[in-house]
Amino acid sequence: MNVFSVFLECIQPTYVSVFILILIVSLCYTVLCWRRPSDLPPGPKFYPIIGNMRTVGQKTLVGAFRDWRKEFGDIFSVSLGSKWVIVICGLENLKEAFVERDDVFSDRPDLFVNRYINEKRGIIGSDGEKLKELKRFTLRALREFGFGKKSLEENIKEEVNIFLDFIDETNGASFSLDEKVNVSISNIICSIVFGKRYEYDDHKFVKLMKILDDYISNSTLTTILNFIPNLRHVPGDIFSAKKVLSNQKEIEDFIQARLDEHKSCFDSNNITDFIDACLREMETRNETSITESEVRKIIRDLFIAGTQTTAACIKWFILYMIHYPDIQEKMWREIDSVTNSNRLLSLNDRSKLQYCQAVVDETLRISNTAPLSVLHGASNEIFFKGFRIPKGSVIVPNIDSVLMDERVFSYPEKFNPERFLDKDGMLHGTEKNVAFSVGRRACMGESLARMELFLYLTALVQRFKFLTACEEDPPPKIKRILGLQFTPAPFMLKVASRC
Numbered sequence: 001m002n003v004f005s006v007f008l009e010c011i012q013p014t015y016v017s018v019f020i021l022i023l024i025v026s027l028c029y030t031v032l033c034w035r036r037p038s039d040l041p042p043g044p045k046f047y048p049i050i051g052n053m054r055t056v057g058q059k060t061l062v063g064a065f066r067d068w069r070k071e072f073g074d075i076f077s078v079s080l081g082s083k084w085v086i087v088i089c090g091l092e093n094l095k096e097a098f099v100e101r102d103d104v105f106s107d108r109p110d111l112f113v114n115r116y117i118n119e120k121r122g123i124i125g126s127d128g129e130k131l132k133e134l135k136r137f138t139l140r141a142l143r144e145f146g147f148g149k150k151s152l153e154e155n156i157k158e159e160v161n162i163f164l165d166f167i168d169e170t171n172g173a174s175f176s177l178d179e180k181v182n183v184s185i186s187n188i189i190c191s192i193v194f195g196k197r198y199e200y201d202d203h204k205f206v207k208l209m210k211i212l213d214d215y216i217s218n219s220t221l222t223t224i225l226n227f228i229p230n231l232r233h234v235p236g237d238i239f240s241a242k243k244v245l246s247n248q249k250e251i252e253d254f255i256q257a258r259l260d261e262h263k264s265c266f267d268s269n270n271i272t273d274f275i276d277a278c279l280r281e282m283e284t285r286n287e288t289s290i291t292e293s294e295v296r297k298i299i300r301d302l303f304i305a306g307t308q309t310t311a312a313c314i315k316w317f318i319l320y321m322i323h324y325p326d327i328q329e330k331m332w333r334e335i336d337s338v339t340n341s342n343r344l345l346s347l348n349d350r351s352k353l354q355y356c357q358a359v360v361d362e363t364l365r366i367s368n369t370a371p372l373s374v375l376h377g378a379s380n381e382i383f384f385k386g387f388r389i390p391k392g393s394v395i396v397p398n399i400d401s402v403l404m405d406e407r408v409f410s411y412p413e414k415f416n417p418e419r420f421l422d423k424d425g426m427l428h429g430t431e432k433n434v435a436f437s438v439g440r441r442a443c444m445g446e447s448l449a450r451m452e453l454f455l456y457l458t459a460l461v462q463r464f465k466f467l468t469a470c471e472e473d474p475p476p477k478i479k480r481i482l483g484l485q486f487t488p489a490p491f492m493l494k495v496a497s498r499c
């Protein structure tokens with residue numbers, strides 16, 4: 001006799017019938033009510049409870065969104081778990097939503113990622129008045145240490161030189177970039193925030209870079225957790241919730257250790273980096289949102305957002321240069337005409353290097369690093385473009401829908417810097433390049449990222465020719481791995497020195 005039959009015997013048959021009836025009625029009710037309200041943006045058919053989760057699980061989200069845009073138009077809705085997700089596509093619509101209606105479309109939604117990973121803290125996880133205060137403080141403090149200013153140029157150049165030396169030491173043998181690019185780029189943020197840099201063979205730091213990589217790649221699966229958060233309790237961690245949370249903990253432990261080091265020798269008369277500036281703020285102001293747990297998250301945001309994105313762009317650039325040797329040559333000739341091959345470039349050279357600047361914009365566009373940006377949330381119900389968008393829905397700024405749209409950029413899969421030059425060879429049309437998103441929540445690090453990319457890309461081409469690892473082989477495949485961002489699949493290469 002099994003447990004179920006014992007249970008049935010113990011209760012009155014009438015109670016059983018009532019229980020089963022209630023169950024059937026509520027199931028029917030759920031199935032019948034599981035319809036898209038007619039005033040919501042259109043979208044694909046979906047199943048009760050799981051919504052469109054099955055389709056999304058079969059393709060990448062980006063691929064599914066491209067198909068649905070063709071079928072349902074620029075604004076469509078998708079049902080994922082318990083949430084309505086409204087996807088906004090096209091340049092004008094992005095501006096209209098995130099710039100003109102930034103009062104409604106600038107929150108972060110209440111999802112697994114924001115509740116359990118961001119804990120609604122830091123820059124990425126906060127909203128409203130607290131976000132304003134955190135952003136104001138963070139930008140002011142970062143600028144004290146050169147963030148986004150020309151004074152940071154020397155730090156960046158130092159890192160560029162170390163990176164060039166690493167490549168030089170490969171002596172024409174084939175190699176892979178691994179996490180060297182990540183360490184190099186991360187060092188720029190580390191020097192501002194922690195006041196120190198790390199060597200390429202610092203095992204602890206390299207391990208941290210790998211954890212960061214893991215964190216970014218595993219976050220595709222967290223999308224499912226976002227919409228059905230109870231899946232985090234499924235044994236065996238098949239949805240990677242425990243892995244993402246433990247990676248998150250390792251990153252924050254590393255940051256906390258730097259905070260503790262700074263606290264132990266803090267001197268308010270000698271403020272040398274961002275952590276010092278935070279400690280000063282905590283010491284001198286009572287009414288401040290800058291608490292230790294907020295600072296830990298702010299640094300985590302800068303660390304993740306400031307490392308992975310730019311490093312991925314540099315890897316994409318090198319990969320594309322192997323495919324497009326003529327573009328390397330064109331860049332090199334422009335650089336040579338300005339420097340006569342006898343000095344390193346500086347940011348002051350930017351205006352004389354229009355083609356190289358167009359290459360930076362084309363790299364940002366084609367890398368398509370954050371194709372679906374960071375998810376937003378609707379703080380109120382709003383009628384947008386004739387559709388009702390319910391309060392609390394998840395809003396996707398679909399950056400991919402602009403960067404890879406052939407109506408905006410012809411032959412979008414082709415690396416073509418000329419698309420950002422006018423007939424006189426001057427930079428133009430860069431406002432269509434929404435790689436950093438638009439509006440109130442647009443990327444805080446755009447100016448730093450642009451400085452880094454200009455100095456790295458030009459120095460790389462000035463010093464090396466990028467080649468396939470084996471002369472007879474075709475260039476490595478352009479394969480995109482989608483986690484929180486698009487990263488190129490690891491590839492081997494070789495360089496020939498130009499000097």
Ligand code: HEM
Binds near residue numbers: 310448
């Ligand atoms: C190629 C490099 C980069 C790209 C493509 C990029 C792209 C983006 C995108 C698409 C967003 C989301 C905007 C939104 O929510 O609509 C974002 C947010 C952010 N980025 Fe970047 N980013 C880059 C580099 C950086 C760097 C170097 C830093 C700083 C060190 C940085 C710091 C941030 C921060 C703090 C946010 C959150 C802003 C907020 O929530 O209000 N990013 N970035």
